[in-house]
Amino acid sequence: MSVAGPTTALAQAVPDLGFTGTTLIVAENAGSVTLPLSIRNANATASTVQAIVMPLATATAGADFTFASPQTLPFAPGSPTTVTLTLPITDDATAEPAEYFSVRLQNPTNATLTASTTKFLVFIKDNDTQAPVRAGNLTLNRLGSHQNGPTFSGSTQINSAEIVAHDPSTQRLYVANSIGGKLDILNFATPGAITPVASISMVPYGNLNSVAVRNGLVACAVEGTTPQDLGKIVFFDQSGTFLKQVTTGALPDMVTFSPDGRYVITANEGEPNATYTNDPVGSVTVVDVSGGIAGVTQASATTMDFSSYNVQAAALRTAGIRIYGGPAAGPASSVARDLEPEYATISADSRTAYVGLQENNALATLDLATRQFTALRPIGYQDHSQPGFSFDASDQAADILLANWPVRGRPAGLYLLRATDGATSRLVMR
Known part of the structure; x- marks a missing residue:
């Protein structure tokens, strides 16, 4: 049982x-x-x-x-x-x-x-928006191109062409080959047949970031071996022969000439290292070359930073300027250390430089005669919920889905438009 x-x-x-x-x-x-x-x-x-x-x-x-x-x-x-x-x-x-x-x-x-x-x-x-009718009044013809060597060796990039400066007086192009550590000089007299002239090693000077040229005088913005070190402007003649160099602030990211040729200016980013144990001040360097390159010395160069704004940190944040840097566990960076000049452009009368502070969403105004910053302004935001400011927020769909979203975006950059008749310049955000 x-x-x-x-x-x-x-x-x-x-x-x-x-x-x-x-x-x-x-x-x-x-x-x-x-x-x-x-x-x-x-x-x-x-x-x-x-x-x-x-x-x-x-x-x-x-x-x-x-x-x-x-x-x-x-x-x-x-x-x-x-x-x-x-x-x-x-x-x-x-x-x-x-x-x-x-x-x-x-x-x-x-x-x-x-x-x-x-x-x-x-x-x-939407199925009601009509695509614009093609006018067919613009034709682009490729005249020529030039490659300054192989781009890669295996998976390692060995050459680049980041900045190109044209000198009408010599019909030469000056190319910042930052990856290759060279300044490449090209003959542009026949745009359909660009030919190399010279390739100047920048290794003795540092890391090349930018190049500008005017009437045969070439100016290169060069950062130190360690980006937080002071940088320099290195001057060459039209054929790449070294002429002079002057010290700038840390990490000169771009260089430009004033329209009248009197000044050479660099925007010195002053970027910190990853741990913020070394955070140099952002700055702008102005070099007076009005007497010719032969007379240029270190005394011709003036570097200005934003230390005078350090006491205004709270007010600047309230106004909309992003001042946020510093180590994860430690005090916030000062205004002077957090502001990072990325780009500079100069008014048509060569009196004022406008300096884009990209990471800070701000614009600085520099009086070139007095070498003083006269204003520090927030750029503001674009409201993407408003008509005309739609954008495609998805990277998952093959469709282009331009829509309005309740977010604010920062402009990607600044332009200074200079009227050809000498009228007042105006700033444009994009």
Whole structure:
């Protein structure tokens, strides 16, 4: 005689559900869009979940699509299954950027929500914006090109052409081959047949960042072997013969001549090392070359930094200038150390330099006669939620989805436009 032991009921797994996928792109005239959901471990009891429209949207429920929020979606009991949420799309006659809305799942019954599958983004592509008609009044013809040696040796880059400066007086091009550690000089007299003239090793001087030329005088911005060391401007003649060099601030990132040829200016970035144990001040160096290169000495060079603004750190931050550097565990950098001049351009009358402080989203104004900074201004932000400032925020879709988003962006750079009639210059952000 045998006695049966106690039986143990097997616990059923709790169903889990969510969207299948994360994004759909639908044409405005598609009529509807269908969002798929799936459930795993469905059991003998029905499951439900609510779907709601999230506040982050540029498409409007009732105008661009139809959705009564919230909606309850049922999953029948039994085997694993899939349900869909179908939403009508309105085809309006308004030319507009791509619009979007998001649907989120909440409040499941007899189920849990699968992590990372609770939100679904729908883009509605406009079909009313007309592409501009091709005028066909611009023709570009490739005249020629020049490659200053092989770009790679295996997987290692060995040559580059980062900055190109043209001298009309000699019809030569001066190319900053920073990776190759050379200044390449090219004959540009026949643009369709560019030929090499010389290749000057910059190894004895440091690392070449930028080059400018005027009337046969070549100026190179050169950083030290350690970027936080003081840099220099190295002068050559039109054929690459060394003439002079003067010391600048740390990490001269670009060099330019003033329109009247009197000044050579470098924007010295003063970039810190990775750990902020060495953070030089950002600065601008102005060299007076009005008496000719023969008379240039170190005394001809003046380097200005932003130390006078150190006491204004709080006010500058409040105004919108980004001053944020410093080690992870330690005091914040001073204004002078945190400001990093990236680029400089000079007014048509050669009296004022405008210095872009890219990382700080700011612009400095320098009086070249007094060698004094006269202003430090925030550039401000572009509001990408406003008409005309849409952008494609996705790198996952093959489509170009220009849409408005509730974010602010910093301009990528500054230009100084100089009128050909000598009128007042104006700054333009991009």
